[in-house]
Amino acid sequence: MFDIITIGSATRDVLLKAEGFELRKHEDSPSGAEQCFPLGSKIEIKEVVFATGGGAANASVTFARQGLKTACISVVGQDFNGQEILAELKKEKVETKYFQKHDDDFTAYSVILVHPSAERTILSYKGEGQHFDLAKVPFNKIKSKWLFLNSLGGNYDLLKAIVEHGFKNKIKMAINPGSKELAYGLEKLTSLIKDLDIVVMNQEEAAGLLSLPFEQEEEIFKKLNQIFSGTVVMTRGPKGVIVSDKKNIYRAGTPDSPVVERTGAGDAWCSGFVSEFIKSDHVKSQSDHVASIVKAIQFATANASSVVTKFGSRAGILKEGDWGPWPLVEVKTLKV
Secondary structure (H helix, E strand, O other), rough: OOEEEEEOOOOEEEEOOOOOOEEEEEOOOOOOEEEEEEOOOOOOOEEEEEEEEEHHHHHHHHHHHHOEEEEEHHHHHHOOHHHHHHHHHHHHHOOOOOOEOOOOOOOOOEEEEEEEOOOEEEEEEOOOHOOOOOHHHOOOOEEEEEEEOOOOOOOHHHHHHHHHHHHOOOEEEEEOHHHHHHHOHHHHHHHOOOOOOOOEHHHHHHHHHHHOOOOOHHHHHHHHHHHHOOOOEEOHHHHHHHEEOOOOEEOOOOOOOOOOOOOHHHHHHHHHHHHHHOOOOOOOOOOHHHHHHHHHHHHHHHHHHHHHHOOOOOOOOOOOOOOOOOOOOEEEEEEE
16 A cells, blocks of 8 residues: 555656856747747757656655655656666655556657756657556556646546546545646536645646636635635745635745756645645644644745755755755635
8 A cells, every 4th residue: 555656747857057048038928038049059058967857756756755655657668768767766765666668659858948047948748758548557556545646648538537546446636737637628627626635736827727817816716716625725936825725725935045947846846745734634633734734835845945956856855854954934824
């Protein structure tokens, strides 16, 4: 029996940092700014880091480092990059025997262009990550207290089967849906996940799903909280997070800490929150429950704050009992 099994993406990453990556503001850009370099030029790379990433794989490392018995289910190719992903997870004591291995494509690969400001642009090749095979998921062997669902490459039938398996076997579930899952649309997605124990998405994703302007933070979160029956989390990047457990609203910012690059910060926050949430499963009283949510937010923030101080999405993930130098963020609690 596992404490938690993560299901979703696993990638091989290369991070490139150069002073020649120019940042320009652009009104037509989704983020309001673009990272540019001259066409036909040769730009010197100042730093290169090879790492592994992917939402499910990153989350599994947090859970394993927090002392939870963890497995990860994902897809890799029969190539060197796939071998590296499996080898790194095994070093972290994450069970990888349920991974699917294909030889008709390459393992998912990301080139991450890191700007000196610490922001980055990710060139993502989905590769084998698009070929998650429902028939090869060993549902009869998935014995776990929790499931953590991440990007499934838009495979609706797979998400439906996993959620139904979870409900049927009384497995608690948390989800941080990927862009292709969010693309199902509000009605189709919520018909599957509205009753999961924890639902996490960032403010931009939530605004898009609800067809609301990004600036309407209060209205976005209010609607999320009405739609989903479990604990709802809306992350806001460097601005912090809003959480609801249906009895209280919790708000927290982020500590003033150094930032090298932000890859994996969202995964670190989500998995950090869920790991502490799992550890407080035994809590009964309301006061202890509130304290456990506050602690989960504080640890999640510390985990994400540590990750952004290093290159790659895993190097900074905290180990059990190690909150690092990060101060405890203030969490404001209000009645719903």
